[in-house]
Amino acid sequence: MPEKEQKKKFDFNLLARIVSLATPYRTLFILTILLAIVLAPVSMLRPYLVSVMVDDFILNSDIPGLFRIAIVFLGVVMLAAFMRYALIYFSSLLGQSVIRDLRKNVFDHITSLKLRYFDQTPIGKVTTRTINDVETINTVFTQGIITMIADLLGIFAVVGIMLYTSWRLTLLVLLVFPLLVIAAYIFKEKVKVAFEKVRGELSNMNAFLQERITGMNIIQIFNAEDQEMTKFKKINRRYTQANLDAITYYAIFFPVVEMINYLALAILVYLGARYVIQAEVTLGALLAFPWYINLLFRPVRMLADKFNTLQMGMVAAERVFVELDRKEHIADRGYVKVESLRGKVEFRDVNFSYDGKTPILKNVNFTLDAGKTLAIVGSTGSGKSTIINVLARFYELKEGTVFIDDIDLKTIPLANLRGRMAVVLQDVFLFQGSVYENITLMEESILLEDVKKAAKTIGAHSFIEALPGGYEYEIMERGANLSMGQRQLISFVRALVVNPDILILDEATSSIDTETEEIIQSAIEKLTENRSSIIIAHRLSTIRNADYIMVMSSGKVIEFGNHMNLLEIENGKYRELYEMQYSEEASFQ
Numbered sequence: 168m169p170e171k172e173q174k175k176k177f178d179f180n181l182l183a184r185i186v187s188l189a190t191p192y193r194t195l196f197i198l199t200i201l202l203a204i205v206l207a208p209v210s211m212l213r214p215y216l217v218s219v220m221v222d223d224f225i226l227n228s229d230i231p232g233l234f235r236i237a238i239v240f241l242g243v244v245m246l247a248a249f250m251r252y253a254l255i256y257f258s259s260l261l262g263q264s265v266i267r268d269l270r271k272n273v274f275d276h277i278t279s280l281k282l283r284y285f286d287q288t289p290i291g292k293v294t295t296r297t298i299n300d301v302e303t304i305n306t307v308f309t310q311g312i313i314t315m316i317a318d319l320l321g322i323f324a325v326v327g328i329m330l331y332t333s334w335r336l337t338l339l340v341l342l343v344f345p346l347l348v349i350a351a352y353i354f355k356e357k358v359k360v361a362f363e364k365v366r367g368e369l370s371n372m373n374a375f376l377q378e379r380i381t382g383m384n385i386i387q388i389f390n391a392e393d394q395e396m397t398k399f400k401k402i403n404r405r406y407t408q409a410n411l412d413a414i415t416y417y418a419i420f421f422p423v424v425e426m427i428n429y430l431a432l433a434i435l436v437y438l439g440a441r442y443v444i445q446a447e448v449t450l451g452a453l454l455a456f457p458w459y460i461n462l463l464f465r466p467v468r469m470l471a472d473k474f475n476t477l478q479m480g481m482v483a484a485e486r487v488f489v490e491l492d493r494k495e496h497i498a499d500r501g502y503v504k505v506e507s508l509r510g511k512v513e514f515r516d517v518n519f520s521y522d523g524k525t526p527i528l529k530n531v532n533f534t535l536d537a538g539k540t541l542a543i544v545g546s547t548g549s550g551k552s553t554i555i556n557v558l559a560r561f562y563e564l565k566e567g568t569v570f571i572d573d574i575d576l577k578t579i580p581l582a583n584l585r586g587r588m589a590v591v592l593q594d595v596f597l598f599q600g601s602v603y604e605n606i607t608l609m610e611e612s613i614l615l616e617d618v619k620k621a622a623k624t625i626g627a628h629s630f631i632e633a634l635p636g637g638y639e640y641e642i643m644e645r646g647a648n649l650s651m652g653q654r655q656l657i658s659f660v661r662a663l664v665v666n667p668d669i670l671i672l673d674e675a676t677s678s679i680d681t682e683t684e685e686i687i688q689s690a691i692e693k694l695t696e697n698r699s700s701i702i703i704a705h706r707l708s709t710i711r712n713a714d715y716i717m718v719m720s721s722g723k724v725i726e727f728g729n730h731m732n733l734l735e736i737e738n739g740k741y742r743e744l745y746e747m748q749y750s751e752e753a754s755f756q
Contacts, residue, residue, distance in 0.1 A: 184484070185480070188265045188304075189261060192261055192265065203314070203317035209250060211325050211328045213458070218455035262309040269301050273487060281561070290381075299369060299483075304487065311473060314473060318473065319466070328459070336435060339435055340431050347467050351468065352471070358413055358471075365410055375399065421468070432457055435460065497560055503578045505587065508572055508669060509668070510538060517557065517566065533717055533727060536714075540699075541702070542703075543719060544710070545720055548721075549719040555671055555701065555703065558576075560585075588667050589661075591670075595654040601642065602639070606622075606657060615638065626689065627656040630653060656686070670700040715729060716730060718741045718744075
């Protein structure tokens with residue numbers, strides 16, 4: 168949600184939803200509230216006991232009584248300190264418990280969203296929502312609502328005990344109290360705007376850094392470091408200025424509060440001393456009132472800051488809830504659970520568009536018999552990869568039907584469907600972790616022996632064993648310490664080890680060298696044996712043995728047959744592509 172659209176008035180419904188996050192920790196929440204309620208009057212007892220000590224014991228030279236009241240005073244101080252510690256600890260425990268669960272829920276929700284969401288949303292913004300904004304919600308419990316309750320109760324308690332001690336001195340103090348309230352309100356409004364700007368600029372910076380760090384090789388290849396640094400300086404300057412604006416308001420507000428505090432103290436000393444001389448106010452009350460002033464002014468000063476903290480937590484919560492409320496999920500209403508698939512695939516009258524406007528697939532019809540291999544070729548943008556996206560249900564199909572083993576794809580549970588498929592992409596993504604962890608993706612049922620067996624089938628075992636530590640070799644983020652061919656081989660082992668019924672290779676050999684391609688081509692023949700396979704490839708030499716070859720153009724199936732059949736079509740698209748590649752290969756020999 169853009170910053171300018173943030174709600175201008177306090178949203179109690181949003182606050183109620185935030186508080187409801189603490190429902191699993193109801194006992195802890197109630198205990199923390201009770202501590203806040205009890206702490207207020209206990210804290211107010213200290214200055215009151217000081218006034219009693221002066222008036223009833225010091226002025227009357229009652230040393231034994233003074234000793235007893237001093238013991239009581241020490242006990243109250245220790246009790247208040249313990250309760251303050253307990254309040255801080257339990258409120259922090261509550262906040263951390265809530266955001267721990269919330270982080271898990273947000274991550275679980277995000278991983279279930281359609282891929283279209285990630286196509287349209289910068290990763291840095293998703294990271295900000297998952298980490299920074301969720302962490303900010305913690306302040307609603309640690310520095311927001313609970314401590315605000317304690318401060319508000321403290322204000323009422325101190326005013327009550329001040330009136331009980333001396334209504335005259337209380338009126339003197341309250342003369343300047345409206346100045347404090349006005350200053351706190353102005354500060355609250357100014358800092359609120361500044362903090363909203365800080366959050367927005369932080370989100371922009373995270374998005375910028377995420378994208379540039381991920382694409383650092385492109386920046387360096389095209390020598391664009393200076394241009395990107397110029398952009399980053401502007402973003403960094405805006406973020407710094409937003410923080411400085413917030414700091415400026417703090418730098419002004421706290422000295423102003425101090426001035427009002429000293430003004431109240433000056434009035435109290437000047438007029439209060441007269442009341443003491445005239446015996447209208449006791450000396451003990453006069454000595455206690457500076458403490459009362461601090462206990463009164465401090466919560467008001469902190470309330471303004473904590474209210475902003477609360478609102479920033481609510482702004483962050485609103486952003487997180489927007490993500491949680493997204494309904495961009497693939498509808499998983501499957502009820503036909505399959506233990507295994509024969510692998511027959513049929514597309515019937517399939518039309519598809521990513522944005523609902525531009526058609527990508529246009530009336531696509533084809534059938535892949537079980538255990539056969541289908542190769543899909545065509546120019547860039549013809550819809551080849553979209554076939555895969557629809558088959559694996561990464562995107563929702565609006566028109567037409569896809570069948571697997573004569574079962575409507577939508578009636579098979581998503582996890583069940585994808586558990587019987589394996590996909591190898593051109594752009595292999597490896598996570599930071601060992602080779603073994605990247606192959607199994609932490610699936611405990613896959614044993615090391617299974618991984619080694621699959622690696623030997625692929626022809627990757629020897630290269631993995633040659634790595635320092637073998638299968639425990641630590642891979643850097645995105646596989647940066649491996650070659651493209653090595654990453655591709657690991658992705659093949661990852662696909663084979665789950666023993667899929669349907670194997671999908673999306674440009675899986677386009678980014679590797681000839682020697683590695685020969686290894687993989689041999690492995691592909693073993694992989695595809697007695698298994699339904701769909702291969703998308705630009706190199707036609709790798710698919711000539713496929714049972715079927717489907718040629719696509721502008722989202723339509725224009726040719727379908729085997730290698731020899733398609734070559735016999737005069738002026739055919741496949742024949743044109745094959746002759747073009749054959750002539751290019753011949754020119755390099």
